[in-house]
Amino acid sequence: MQIADRIVEIFEAKGGAAYFGEPVSQLEHALQAAYHATRDGAPDWLVVAALLHDIGHLLDDMPEHVADMGIDARHEDLGHAWLAQHFGPEVTAPVRMHVDAKRYLCATDPEYLSLLSPASVQSLQLQGGPFTEAEALAFEQEPFAREAVRLRRWDDLAKVPGMRVPGLEHYRAMIEGALLRAS
Ligand code: FE
Secondary structure, three states, X not given: OOHHHHHHHHHHHHOOOEOOOOOOEHHHHHHHHHHHHHHOOOOHHHHHHHHHOOHHHOOOOOOHHHHHOOOOOOHHHHXXXXXXXXXXXXXXXXXXXXXXXXXXXXXXXXXXHHHOOHHHHHHHHHOOOOOOHHHHHHHHHOOOHHHHXXXXXXXXXXXXXXXXXXXXXXXXXXXXXXXXXXX
């Protein structure tokens, strides 16, 4: 099956589920994140990353090697492992780092915590809390750290009930354009 079709199928099967503790569904959340990325002038590959950043919440067909890699149920790692079969690091790294980006912003932006939803503040502790200064510095050195921080801010905005935004089909060509090419 074409990957773009598979992604549409995954959202159709599971995207109606509530986004944990938020007033929008998983699909609404994904579409709003991609919409904010587009409005913010992000390149197509980063719009695709925004659209797919929480796909780890929707997967139930993980490849077997993921368990072998010792990955726990952290959704950003599940999403990263699945996406890495089909996309390069410009898409997968911001997805993998979007939770760390929240910990980074909590450590470096005094206003950031006040922008978080109650559910997101609650999950912060489970995710390890704000980074220390050393952790924040290490995060900044990683490739695609800036992109992960941008994605994080769109993620935080993408929780508005009933917002009208383009649907999944709007992003099909962008998804296909961002796929890894066998060369
Ligand atoms: Fe999210």
